[in-house]
Structures are given as C-alpha cells and as structure tokens.
Amino acid sequence: VSDPAAIVGFFEFPPLRFSATMPGTSLEQAAELTLRALADAGLGLRDLNGLVCQGLYVTELFKPSTLAEYLGAKIQFGEVPDLGGASAVGMVWRAASAIALGLCDVVVCVVNGGYPPPKPDGEAWNEFGASSYNFGSPQAEFEIPYGHLGQNVPYAFIAQRYGYEHGYDGRAMARLVACQRRNGAVTPHAIHFGQPVTEDDVLASPMIAPPLHLLEIVRPVKGGAALVVASAEAARRCRHPPAYVVGFGEAVTHKSPHYAPDMLWPPLATAARQAFAMAGVGPRDMDAAQIYDCYTIATLLALETAGFAPRGEGQRFIKAHNLGFHGDFPLNTNGGQLGFGQPGGAGGMVHLIEGARQASRRAGDRQVDRCRQVFVSGNGGIMSEQSALILRGDL
Amino acid sequence: VTPAQGHPPRISETSRPWWEALAREQLSLQRCDSCQRFVFYPRIHCPHCGGLSLTWRPHEGSGVLYTWSAAAAPVSPAFAHLKRPILAIVELAPDVRVPTTLVGIDEKDVRIGMALRPVFDHDSYEGVTLLRYRP
Numbered sequence: 001v002s003d004p005a006a007i008v009g010f011f012e013f014p015p016l017r018f019s020a021t022m023p024g025t026s027l028e029q030a031a032e033l034t035l036r037a038l039a040d041a042g043l044g045l046r047d048l049n050g051l052v053c054q055g056l057y058v059t060e061l062f063k064p065s066t067l068a069e070y071l072g073a074k075i076q077f078g079e080v081p082d083l084g085g086a087s088a089v090g091m092v093w094r095a096a097s098a099i100a101l102g103l104c105d106v107v108v109c110v111v112n113g114g115y116p117p118p119k120p121d122g123e124a125w126n127e128f129g130a131s132s133y134n135f136g137s138p139q140a141e142f143e144i145p146y147g148h149l150g151q152n153v154p155y156a157f158i159a160q161r162y163g164y165e166h167g168y169d170g171r172a173m174a175r176l177v178a179c180q181r182r183n184g185a186v187t188p189h190a191i192h193f194g195q196p197v198t199e200d201d202v203l204a205s206p207m208i209a210p211p212l213h214l215l216e217i218v219r220p221v222k223g224g225a226a227l228v229v230a231s232a233e234a235a236r237r238c239r240h241p242p243a244y245v246v247g248f249g250e251a252v253t254h255k256s257p258h259y260a261p262d263m264l265w266p267p268l269a270t271a272a273r274q275a276f277a278m279a280g281v282g283p284r285d286m287d288a289a290q291i292y293d294c295y296t297i298a299t300l301l302a303l304e305t306a307g308f309a310p311r312g313e314g315q316r317f318i319k320a321h322n323l324g325f326h327g328d329f330p331l332n333t334n335g336g337q338l339g340f341g342q343p344g345g346a347g348g349m350v351h352l353i354e355g356a357r358q359a360s361r362r363a364g365d366r367q368v369d370r371c372r373q374v375f376v377s378g379n380g381g382i383m384s385e386q387s388a389l390i391l392r393g394d395l
Numbered sequence: 396v397t398p399a400q401g402h403p404p405r406i407s408e409t410s411r412p413w414w415e416a417l418a419r420e421q422l423s424l425q426r427c428d429s430c431q432r433f434v435f436y437p438r439i440h441c442p443h444c445g446g447l448s449l450t451w452r453p454h455e456g457s458g459v460l461y462t463w464s465a466a467a468a469p470v471s472p473a474f475a476h477l478k479r480p481i482l483a484i485v486e487l488a489p490d491v492r493v494p495t496t497l498v499g500i501d502e503k504d505v506r507i508g509m510a511l512r513p514v515f516d517h518d519s520y521e522g523v524t525l526l527r528y529r530p
Contacts, residue, residue: 156464164507
C-alpha cells in the first residue's frame with residue numbers, strides 16, 4: 001500500500017455491566033462516539049466525509065443515511081459491514097480502501113455496542129442469536145431443531161476436536177486467561193479492572209460447555225466505540241501520531257462450524273497471510289498482537305493460523321511466552337475482551353483501538369517498548385468469518 | 396401457558412426427501428453426478444464442484460463422532476426442558492457432518508471417533524422425524 005491511510009483518533013465508552021442501561025438512543029450514542037473520535041483526532045464534523053457503521057438499532061435499513069442526517073454530515077462513502085466480530089477490522093480496511101480510491105479522506109467507523117432494546121411486548125431480543133430461524137435458513141432446518149444454538153457449545157465443539165487431534169492442555173488455556181486478565185486489571189475502564197485471576201481460578205470456574213470454563217468465555221457488557229481513518233495527507237493535520245493501515249485481509253468460508261472446510265484451520269489463515277503479504281512483513285516482525293478472544297479456543301487457533309505458532313503448537317507457545325505488555329509476546333495488552341469486556345457488536349473494536357493506541361504510542365503505563373507494528377484480528381460467528389490488519393506506527 | 400419445547404425444522408422442498416427418508420427410518424443423501432461427492436445439507440447444487448445435477452442415494456445410517464459438547468445451561472428457553480443435552484456433530488461420510496444429539500450414553504463415556512448408530516426420533520416434534528445417535 002503506497003501512502004496508506006491511518007487510524008488517527010478513537011473513542012470508547014467505558015464499558016458498563018450488562019444489566020445496566022446505556023443512556024440515550026443508539027442513534028445518539030453513535031453520534032456522540034463519532035464526534036468524540038473526531039475530536040480526539042483533532043478533526044471536526046466538517047472534515048468528515050465517510051461513515052462505516054454498525055448497530056444503530058433505531059432502524060433496520062438505511063443506517064448510514066440515518067446517521068449522516070442526524071449528525072449533519074455530508075458523506076461520499078457509507079457502509080454497513082455484516083461480519084459479526086470480524087466487522088471492526090472489516091470497517092477499517094473498507095474505509096482505507098475508499099480513501100485509497102479517492103472517494104473520501106476522513107472516515108469514522110462507529111459501533112454503538114450494547115444490544116437492541118426490548119420489543120414493545122417485553123420480549124427480549126431474538127432468542128436465536130446469531131442463527132436464523134427464518135424459512136429457508138439451513139440453520140432453521142438442520143441445526144436449531146436439535147438445539148444447536150448460541151455460541152458456547154459451537155466453540156466447545158472446536159475445542160473438543162482440538163483436544164482430539166492435538167491434545168488439550170487446560171492449564172495452557174488457563175494461563176492465556178490469567179495473562180490477559182493481568183493486562184486488563186491495569187487497564188482503566190476495563191470491566192475486570194483490578195480483578196486479575198490465577199490459572200487455578202480459571203480451572204475451578206464452572207464448566208459451561210466441556211471443555212470450556214466460565215472464565216474462558218467473554219463477558220458481555222454495554223459500551224461502544226468509534227475510530228477515525230484518514231488519508232496520509234489528512235493524518236498530517238491530526239493531533240496524534242498515526243497508526244498506518246499497511247496490510248489487511250478477510251476470509252469467509254462457512255456460517256456454522258459443522259460445515260467448516262477444516263474445523264481446526266479457520267479462515268484467518270487466508271486473511272492473515274494476505275495481510276502480511278500486503279504489508280511486506282511476517283508474524284515475527286510484529287511487536288504486539290491484539291487477537292480476537294471471545295473464547296480461549298478462538299485465540300489459540302488465531303495464534304496458529306496467523307503463523308505465530310505452528311499448527312498444533314499453540315498451547316506450547318502460550319506456555320513458552322510472557323504475554324504481558326512488557327513480555328516477549330505482548331498479547332491483548334488491554335486485557336482483550338476477556339479482560340475489558342465484550343461491548344456487543346463493538347467487541348472487535350476493543351482489539352483495534354488498543355492496536356492503534358500501541359502503534360501510536362498512546363498506551364501510557366502499558367505501552368509496549370519500541371512498538372512499531374501491531375497485528376490485529378477479527379473473528380465473527382463461530383470462527384467462520386475472520387479478518388486481519390497490520391498497523392504500523394511512524395517510529 | 397406451557398412454554399414451547401424446541402423448534403421444529405422448517406422444511407424446504409429441496410430437502411424434503413431427507414425428511415421423508417427419516418420418517419421411514421432410513422437415510423438418504425444427495426450425491427453429485429459430476430464429482431461423485433456427497434452433499435450435506437441438501438442443496439440445489441454441489442458445493443464441491445458447482446454441478447447442478449444431484450441424485451439421492453440411500454445411506455445405511457451409521458456414523459462416527461466428529462465432536463461434541465454438553466450444554467450446562469439451556470441453549471435457549473425453548474430447550475430448557477432438556478437436562479444437559481449432549482450436542483454432537485456426527486460424520487456419516489466424507490463431506491457429510493450432521494448436527495445432532497447423543498442419546499443413551501453417559502457424558503463420561505463419550506469419545507470422539509466412536510462408532511454411532513442412528514436413532515429415529517418420531518416424538519420430539521409432531522409429524523417429523525429427527526436423526527439422533529447412540530453408541
């Protein structure tokens with residue numbers, strides 16, 4: 001990528017407990033996130049000419065125009081990615097691509113996290129979650145009738161199969177959680193701020209779906225996040241060092257894990273290979289990794305498919321490295337979602353904003369030394385849609 | 396009001412032969428006339444080669460456990476009547492992995508790779524037969 005676009009500013013709502021109510025409507029939240037991210041960059045509403053959004057539960061359709069109208073923005077690029085937890089990375093590369101094509105030069109990517117409000121009849125949101133019970137949906141015909149629903153059991157399917165093929169080391173998975181929770185325990189606003197856990201705590205927590213323990217599973221919170229992607233030229237007018245978007249990739253192969261071409265080699269393998277090739281670097285060149293961690297098994301397979309560890313060696317990799325922000329393999333330096341919380345659809349933003357923070361040397365006490373290049377991954381569905389991004393600071 | 400128990404399959408025309416076979420306590424799978432590979436779930440085409448000509452073939456029904464887990468908490472309110480169901484994926488043939496549940500087995504005895512036999516469940520939903528598995 002010549003003269004790449006950069007992440008130049010961001011803003012996150014401090015996560016709230018899942019039982020809390022977010023103030024304001026989702027449209028008001030998205031507008032506030034957008035304006036605060038622009039202000040962080042040193043830009044304003046008049047600079048904005050692209051919007052990539054998600055959430056916005058006030059409407060099913062026409063989300064970019066609804067948000068542009070409310071903000072008072074005149075945009076030349078509007079987009080809504082539909083990639084679950086891979087969306088945040090997907091938003092940034094779509095914004096960078098639109099900028100590279102000359103459509104726009106300042107794009108805000110915004111996800112008002114949290115969840116749709118209850119329906120008027122009091123019914124909570126769709127009990128089918130990420131599955132569809134609509135007529136014609138393969139899930140409605142072959143999965144839902146058997147109770148194949150939700151996230152815990154499908155992720156556990158992959159973890160069990162991993163154990164069968166490579167051996168399952170519960171202590172390595174517990175170490176992964178403990179390392180991330182240690183990072184999260186010193187990250188301001190993290191839902192688990194000041195609450196580290198030990199490996200024994202993880203192994204003693206309730207078994208939710210064998211082999212997954214409660215503490216290996218992300219905690220849903222309410223929140224939201226926005227970031228600003230700007231052209232290299234616009235980035236020079238901004239307040240903070242830019243985090244250039246130098247490589248990216250995306251891969252989608254299936255919806256349900258039953259039909260994964262290779263259950264233990266999810267599509268991040270393709271996405272990461274493409275991102276590294278575009279950036280002209282490899283896994284060993286990364287100074288930090290922000291890896292999507294809704295479940296420990298997702299992080300384990302990302303370490304392998306992205307090339308940080310050989311296939312089947314991820315657990316040994318976790319035990320062989322110090323994963324703290326001052327360690328030899330800084331991983332999820334803000335705690336990841338396991339430490340910070342998963343603000344609904346904004347989960348991927350937790351990794352992306354921390355990646356930009358590290359590459360821009362804005363991470364304060366948890367700044368990784370000499371951090372120049374950061375790997376960021378996204379993961380949607382049941383490891384079915386995945387994305388990778390390489391950020392490079394101007395060191 | 397009794398809460399709904401489960402959610403019956405929403406059957407499409409394309410896959411009706413699958414469900415009709417199950418009602419007769421048989422299995423039937425699509426196979427591609429071009430590349431000869433099996434296709435599951437039923438489709439209008441072969442996802443392996445793009446071929447548009449598929450033929451239904453009988454399958455004797457046994458399979459191998461590909462992976463499994465158990466739901467300590469209900470996966471949704473409609474399945475709350477099930478006590479810790481063992482959810483599973485069973486491989487019937489190359490390229491054929493079916494969503495199912497295991498019955499007649501204790502969780503501690505479940506092993507990936509174990510041979511499994513079909514159980515034709517006519518009772519969970521009215522007028523439709525589900526394919527479950529047991530050792």
